[in-house]
Amino acid sequence: MRTNSLHRRAMRVESDTTVCSPLLADGLELTGTPSQAEERPAPPEFDLRTVLRQLNSKSLISGFNQGYFRVNPTLKSAAARIPRTLCDGSTRERNNMGLRKALAHLVMRVSRWTFTPGHPLPERCVVLGAPHTSNWDGFYMVVAMWALQRPFYFLVKKSLTDVPVIGRFVQAIGGIPVDRENAGHLVERVIALAQSSETFVLVIAPKGTRSIRPYWKSGFYRIAQGANLPVVPGFIDGGQRRYGWGAPIELSGNQSKDMDAIRAFYAGIIGIHPEKTCVPRLRSEEAGS
Structure with missing residues (x-):
């Protein structure tokens, strides 16, 4: 014992x-x-859901209202670790397009707006977004492209693409950042991008703002002419709650004649905010007359 x-x-x-x-x-x-x-702790793995939870939504909303963004510092540091495969729109493009199509069809089912394309969308073109009177205009154009599984580009303010996570997402779905204070050579850059691609769709709001203004910006015309692309008149019709596009317009080089064709298409179409709808017109038309 x-x-x-x-x-x-x-x-x-x-x-x-x-x-x-x-x-x-x-x-x-x-x-x-x-x-x-003793074991060394494993490095923390990137978790997109955790990053999104760290977003300070009040600061983001305040930034939108005041014209700038204030982002949670934790989110900013985490955004720098986002894998490129989540943002470059190429590695998982096929799966992403399938998901986008499903989301677009879901929106179409529950929305009171109707998608009514009047013509097949060409493989290479410039799609006009008009009348541009609301933020919903861009939303419905994205829904239309996603429903058809068509990759596309669009111009967006650089201040939005500079926001962590959100900015990378915007660029991943086709956003081209534009610095309005230093927009030199933007047209040339887009033309070069179009010429280097077998398929190219650029969605652009030629008015450039939701507010009423007497003239459209001529960038869409110069891009289409420089890259030899047809112009597709896309529309957001607030009167009939429908969106889509019409038949492509081949530019002739006669600016007034081409703009007459564009004006004829948009005649009678009003925006979501009718008081902000304006007649399509370029300043250079008056200079040439």
Whole structure:
């Protein structure tokens, strides 16, 4: 009895000084003191859901209202670790397009607006978004493109693409950042992009703002002419709650004649906010008359 008691005490002393149960990790047996067997913590994995939860929504809304963005610093540091495969729109493009199509069809089912394209969309073209009077205009154009699984580009303010996570998402779905204060050579850059691509669709709001203004910007015309692309008159018709596009218009080089064809198409179409609808017209038309 006394011998068994002494043996149990000896085992307790031994267990206090060494690791009796070996650690098995990756097929290797680790033994020794606790300090020798200590494992290094694994680096944290990127979790997009965690990053999105860190978004300070009040600051983001305040930024939209005031014309700038204030983002949670934790989100900003996490955004720098986003894998390129989630943002470049290429590695998972096929799966992404399938998901976008499903989302677009869901929106179409529950929306009171109707998608009514009047003509098949060419493989290469410039799609006009008009009358541009609301933020919903861009939303419905995205829905239309996603429903047809058509990759496309669109111009967006650089201040939006600079926002962590959101900015990368916008560029992943086709956003081309535009710095309005330094917009030189933008037309040339877009033309070069169009010429280097077998398929190219650019969606652009030629009015350039939701507010009423007397003239459209001529960038869409110069891009289409420089890259030899047809112009497709896309529409958001607030009067009949429908959106889509008409037949492509091949530019002739006669600006007034081409704009007459565009004006004829948009005659009678009003925007979501009718008071902001204006007649399509370029300033250069008056200069040439």
